[in-house]
Every structure is written in C-alpha cells, then in structure tokens.
Amino acid sequence: MNLYKINELVKGTICRECSTPQEFTCAFASDLMSDVLRFHMEKTILITGLSTVQTLRTAEMSNIECIIFARDKKVTDEMIKLAVENNISLITTPLTLFEVSGRLYSSGIKPIF
Amino acid sequence: MHFEYEIEGGDFSSAGKASSDIKKILKQLNIDPQIVRRIAIALYEAEVNVVAHACKGIMKVDLDAHKIKILLEDEGPGIENIERAMQEGFSTASDEVRQMGFGAGMGLPNIKRNTDEMRLTSVPGRGTTLEMTVNFSQ
Numbered sequence: 571m572n573l574y575k576i577n578e579l580v581k582g583t584i585c586r587e588c589s590t591p592q593e594f595t596c597a598f599a600s601d602l603m604s605d606v607l608r609f610h611m612e613k614t615i616l617i618t619g620l621s622t623v624q625t626l627r628t629a630e631m632s633n634i635e636c637i638i639f640a641r642d643k644k645v646t647d648e649m650i651k652l653a654v655e656n657n658i659s660l661i662t663t664p665l666t667l668f669e670v671s672g673r674l675y676s677s678g679i680k681p682i683f
Numbered sequence: 684m685h686f687e688y689e690i691e692g693g694d695f696s697s698a699g700k701a702s703s704d705i706k707k708i709l710k711q712l713n714i715d716p717q718i719v720r721r722i723a724i725a726l727y728e729a730e731v732n733v734v735a736h737a738c739k740g741i742m743k744v745d746l747d748a749h750k751i752k753i754l755l756e757d758e759g760p761g762i763e764n765i766e767r768a769m770q771e772g773f774s775t776a777s778d779e780v781r782q783m784g785f786g787a788g789m790g791l792p793n794i795k796r797n798t799d800e801m802r803l804t805s806v807p808g809r810g811t812t813l814e815m816t817v818n819f820s821q
Contacts, residue, residue, distance in 0.1 A: 603784030607724050608793055620784045624731075627699035628784070631706065631723040633716075648696070656703075 571595070571679060573636065573659050576615065579673045580638055582663035585645045586653045592635050596682045599671045603628040609682055617670050619643055626652040635659060640667040684708075684747075690733045690740040692759060695783055698734040701742050702726040709751070714819055721797040722751055722817050728790040728797075729813055733757045735780040737810065749820065750799075755813040762805040769795070769803070 571594050577584050599617040600606055603624055606616060611632040618625060621643035629637055630652070636659045639645060645660055653660050663670060675681075686708070688701035706723040710716075726742075733740035737759030745752045762768045769791050776786025795801050800816040 601784060602787055604728075604787045604789040604793070606784075607728060608789060608796075610720075622783055623696055624698060624783050624785070627703065627727065630703060631699070631720075631727045633720055 571677070573661075575677075576636070576638070576674065576679075577661050579677055580661065580663045580665055580670045582638065582661040582665075585660040585662055586650050586658070588635060588657050588659040590657065592659060594636060595680060597671065597674050597679045598682050599667050601667075606632055606634075611682065614682055615674070615679070617667055617674075619667055621645060621649070623648055623652065625649070626656070626658065629658050630656040636661070638663060638670055640665060640670050684745070686744040686746075688742045688744075690730060690737075690742060690755075690757070692734060692736070692738040692740070692757075694734060695779075698731050699727055702730050705744055705751075708746075712746075718817065718819055725794045725797040725815055725817070726753060728794050729753070729755050729815070731785055732790055732813075733759075735776055735785060736760065740810075750816055750818045753813075753815045756810065757812075758810045761807040761809055761811050762803070763807050765803055765805060 594615050595613045597615040601620045606628050611634045615636045616634045617638045619641045621639050626649050638661045642664045709719045737757035740757030743754040771792045772788040774786050774788035780786040798815040799818050802814040805811040
C-alpha cells in the first residue's frame with residue numbers, strides 16, 4: 571500500500587513525504603520504543619502516540635520508513651529534520667491508535683508477526 | 684578505522700547521534716543491511732542506556748574488514764546486580780526515561796540478541812563498561 575492510500579485511510583495529513591516511492595505491507599503500533607527495537611521492521615509502518623526525537627531515532631535504527639502519529643500529536647521541526655535526513659515519511663492524524671490500527675488492518679495491512 | 688563519541692548523561696535530544704553516525708558509515712561500507720540493522724539497534728540501546736542512567740560516557744568503535752568492536756564506558760551509578768539487569772523486564776529507569784519510550788527493561792537483552800559477543804562489567808557507584816562485537820559474516 572502506498573503512502574497516499576494510507577494517509578487517506580487514516581484521515582491524516584502528510585507532514586513529510588519520503589523522496590522515493592514506498593510500499594508498505596505491515597504495521598506495528600506502540601508507544602514503547604524498546605518494543606519497536608525488538609522486531610524486524612522492513613516495509614513497516616510505525617503507529618504511535620509518542621511524538622519525540624527518539625521516535626525518529628528509533629525508526630532510523632529499525633529501518634522504519636513511515637510513522638503515523640495518532641491522537642493529533644505534534645511533529646516538531648527537529649523531528650522533520652531527522653525524517654528528511656533518514657528518508658522517513660510522517661503522517662499525523664486525529665484518530666486514536668486503536669482506530670488507525672483497525673482501519674489499516676481491515677484494508678489489508680498485516681501485523682509484523 | 685577508529686571512532687570515538689562523547690555521550691552526555693540526561694541529554695535525550697542528542698541520544699542516538701553517535702549510533703546514527705556509525706550506521707551511516709556502515710551503510711557506506713556496503714556491510715550487509717541485516718548486520719547493519721543489528722549493530723545500529725545494539726549501539727542505540729547502549730547509547731540510550733548511558734543517556735538514561737549515567738553522568739557521561741564515551742563510545743569507542745573499531746572497525747576492520749571482519750567485525751565491529753564497540754566499547755562504552757560510563758561514569759555513573761553502575762549496576763548493582765548484572766544478572767538481574769540482564770533479565771527482560773527489570774529496570775531502574777526514571778519516569779523521564781519511561782516517558783521517552785524506554786526503561787521497560789528490554790535494552791540489555793536486546794543488545795545481547797543483536798550482538799555476537801557482549802561483556803558487561805560494572806563497579807557500583809563508579810560506572811559501567813559494555814563491550815560488544817558483531818561479526819560481518821554470519
């Protein structure tokens with residue numbers, strides 16, 4: 571699934587778009603970055619309510635290329651700078667983590683295990 | 684190749700900079716992406732540990748054609764019981780660390796999982812030393 575379809579499904583706003591075309595097959599929802607670092611995250615969307623620089627660093631280390639910030643969390647300039655540096659797409663949405671997950675799951679996005 | 688980075692305790696805005704730098708170098712050297720991912724995660728967990736628990740630390744990285752060796756030395760409270768610290772779920776992290784999405788007691792076991800060799804030593808009240816090696820060929 572591409573970024574635009576994902577954004578449409580979660581009623582989001584794309585804050586930063588990756589410079590290369592991306593296709594995503596899986597998603598992982600967590601506010602716990604330690605948990606994110608435990609799993610293989612290739613072609614995976616991270617859905618989180620944790621909006622910090624460390625969310626971006628965690629994505630960078632895990633090879634995550636798309637983050638959806640739920641519950642209308644704000645994205646700072648520093649986070650966008652890191653997203654640009656590491657080619658990560660960012661979406662914000664007013665929906666909850668639960669609803670974002672449900673919408674993506676019912677549209678064919680798989681859990682990572 | 685040898686690289687050194689100073690890590691400031693409590694500086695969460697900079698946590699991960701050293702790991703990010705090393706990850707970029709490894710990618711430029713065309714190391715297998717799965718091995719780069721393992722190294723990046725172990726480095727980042729270790730760097731966050733220093734930021735979360737110590738006053739300051741230093742990360743020393745040595746690279747050759749076959750492996751990467753990483754040494755992290757910090758000055759801080761140290762670890763009272765290393766066996767316990769290695770258990771998944773055990774943590775002494777502050778609320779601030781937990782608010783950053785860490786401190787769930789998964790860091791050290793995750794470092795062990797992602798490295799080929801890991802050696803953790805500590806002098807309580809003085810600091811902790813972590814040595815890690817990852818081989819480039821599986």
